[in-house]
Amino acid sequence: MSSVLRWLWLGAIVVAVTFPVYVTVVTALLPQGDVAAGRLVPVPTRLTLDNVRQALDSAPLARQYLVSVAVTVVQSAAQLTTAALAAYAFVFPRWRGRGVAFALVLATLAFPGESLVIPNFETVTELGLRDTVAGVVVPYLAAGYAVFLLRQAFLALPRETWEAARLDGCGDLRALLHVVLPMARPQVVTAAMWCALSAWNGYFWPLLITDSPQRRTIQVGLAQLVVDQATSPAVIYAGTLLVLLPTLLLVLFGQRFLIRGLAARVTT
Structure with a gap:
């Protein structure tokens, strides 16, 4: 009886999660007359x-x-690079003030993103990057949460392997690229997916820092599409499908690494 209830509960969760996706995909591909029904x-x-x-x-x-x-490509690559370098420095080399530095990184997670909008806007404007693609990316070249994820992953690795690599003559960068990152591949992919999804779903900052429609992201364009096509819900669903498709494909193709990465962090 308990197994039946468990399967029913899991089925209900699957339906609740996939139903909006199904409605979006089907409605976007239906003729206007069928949607009007x-x-x-x-x-x-x-x-x-x-x-x-x-x-x-x-x-x-x-x-x-x-x-x-x-x-998405530039921002996630920059965040993953800075996070890997910082996490390596917080785990393997021993240096004075390491705990304080990591505490400062964690403190950045306590600040809501909205509180940083004004200083970021003034900085990007002073740099002459307003209404540019670079202006969208510059404030988010590093992310404290990605540093935290990779640090926790690196802590679970055997330190002896890193020490053996160092004894064999590996420098810090070579040890990171050829020893540490391959051993933590599921967690690295999980962090990369988080960086990519957060970059793709950004809305408020790209809306604020850009003025030209050609330099805005698809999320901002979708909001404008909702206003322009208020009487055509099927067209709005089609735009939503275009936005949804990359994230859906990313999760589907990366779910194996995502599950392994989450499971590894839970067990450690």
Whole structure:
């Protein structure tokens, strides 16, 4: 009886999580007339890409899509690089003040992002990067949470392996690249996915720092699409599908590493 209840509970969770995704995908591909019927659960009887084409034509979503991809790649790569270097320094070399420095990094997690908007805006403006793709990325080249994730992962690694690599003549950078990171691959992929998802889903800062539609991200473009196509819900769903698709594919292809990385942190 307990196993039946467990499966029913898991099934209910799966339905609750996947139902909005199903509605978004199917509604985005249905003709306008079928969407106007207003069914609670849309049935994919006829599918078309007209809504996607109309969404791309009504706003510069294609250009904004490329901007979002560039921001995601650069920002996540920078955050992962700085996090790996910082986490390595906080775990393996022994130096005075290491605990205090890590406490300062953790303290950055206590500040809400909104409290840093004004100083970031003034700094980026003074650098002449307002209304540029670089201005979207610069304030987020490092992330304290990514440092925390990788530090916890590196702490679970056997220190003897690192010491053996150092005795064999490996420098710090070579030890990080060829010894530490391969051993913590699931956790590194988990941190990379977190960095990529947070970069892709950014909305408030790209909206504030950019003025030209061509330099804004897809999240900002989707909000404008909702205003322009208020009478065409199928087109709005199509734009939502374009935003949802990369994150969905990232989670699907990276779920093996994500589960292993989360499980490894739980067990340690």
